[in-house]
Amino acid sequence: MSGVVVENVTLLLGILPKVAAGCLIGALITLLVPREMVVKLVGSESGLRGLIIATIAGILVPGGPFTVFPITVAFLAIGADRGAAIAFVTAWHVVGLNRAIIWEMPFFGHEFVFTRMAISVAFPLLAGVLARLVPWPRASKESGT
Amino acid sequence: MIAILFSILLWAIATALLLVAWRRRDGTAREALSRGWREFVWLLPRLTLGIIGAGFIARLLPEEAVSAYLGAESGWIGLMIATAAGALTPGGPVVGFSIAGAALKAGAGLPQVIGYVTAWSLLSFNRILVWELPIMARWFIGLRLMVSVPLPLIAGAIAMWVT
Numbered sequence: 004m005s006g007v008v009v010e011n012v013t014l015l016l017g018i019l020p021k022v023a024a025g026c027l028i029g030a031l032i033t034l035l036v037p038r039e040m041v042v043k044l045v046g047s048e049s050g051l052r053g054l055i056i057a058t059i060a061g062i063l064v065p066g067g068p069f070t071v072f073p074i075t076v077a078f079l080a081i082g083a084d085r086g087a088a089i090a091f092v093t094a095w096h097v098v099g100l101n102r103a104i105i106w107e108m109p110f111f112g113h114e115f116v117f118t119r120m121a122i123s124v125a126f127p128l129l130a131g132v133l134a135r136l137v138p139w140p141r142a143s144k145e146s147g148t
Numbered sequence: 149m150i151a152i153l154f155s156i157l158l159w160a161i162a163t164a165l166l167l168v169a170w171r172r173r174d175g176t177a178r179e180a181l182s183r184g185w186r187e188f189v190w191l192l193p194r195l196t197l198g199i200i201g202a203g204f205i206a207r208l209l210p211e212e213a214v215s216a217y218l219g220a221e222s223g224w225i226g227l228m229i230a231t232a233a234g235a236l237t238p239g240g241p242v243v244g245f246s247i248a249g250a251a252l253k254a255g256a257g258l259p260q261v262i263g264y265v266t267a268w269s270l271l272s273f274n275r276i277l278v279w280e281l282p283i284m285a286r287w288f289i290g291l292r293l294m295v296s297v298p299l300p301l302i303a304g305a306i307a308m309w310v311t
Contacts, residue, residue: 012200015199021158022195023184026184029187075288079285097299097303102269137295139287139294
């Protein structure tokens, strides 16, 4: 019983410096990167380039659902393409660095996380392209709310 | 070794960004330090509970059942069970990652655990109810879910193929 505690407290102490660095980087990026710049790059005419930029932004964006979903709504409200918005959310979900560093590495270690990310890295683009191809009614009253 | 290198890299990035913020001389650096600290303090008890809890869950999970249903030999059926379990897991990242980490220790296969984590990330009904429905348009959530449903199975299938 106490073996389990000792083993996992050691694990916890090992990852705390990384969690602290992740928190600090997240706070700094939120304050330093102007949101308008990101928004400008993923407009409705952005094509594959927009999907790639949205994916990279999703990988880098810090914070939890409380930051990511409102940013996505803002993207959509000012005319971001639905494929780019979905690529952004999907990238944050499956290959987001913030979540991987703070939550996933402590539980699984590097090898699992790198393997899972290597497998998933194309998913945001795939989801974004699919979202553009599928005929899907965008209720105009509902959009962006 | 790689863990130490990764820590050094992270702190190098944090220091470089902090330097950029500090050179603005408008309180950005101070604000970032205080926000980062608050986030860290918020996470600390959750991570502690999650990690130590995962250690106990791993001891409690019936190893034979986990390896039978989710072991590497469970194949596509195991992957589908893992995907459904991921979508249905309630709670935040501590719960989802604790269960997956514990299952891996108790003998679940890598493709099945990757399928579980991917499904939990993309399809968690808990996050959809708590975060997405209040914030996002319904048409957007529906479209996002539709294009995301195949992804956990694809991730697990690629993992089966490479391992």
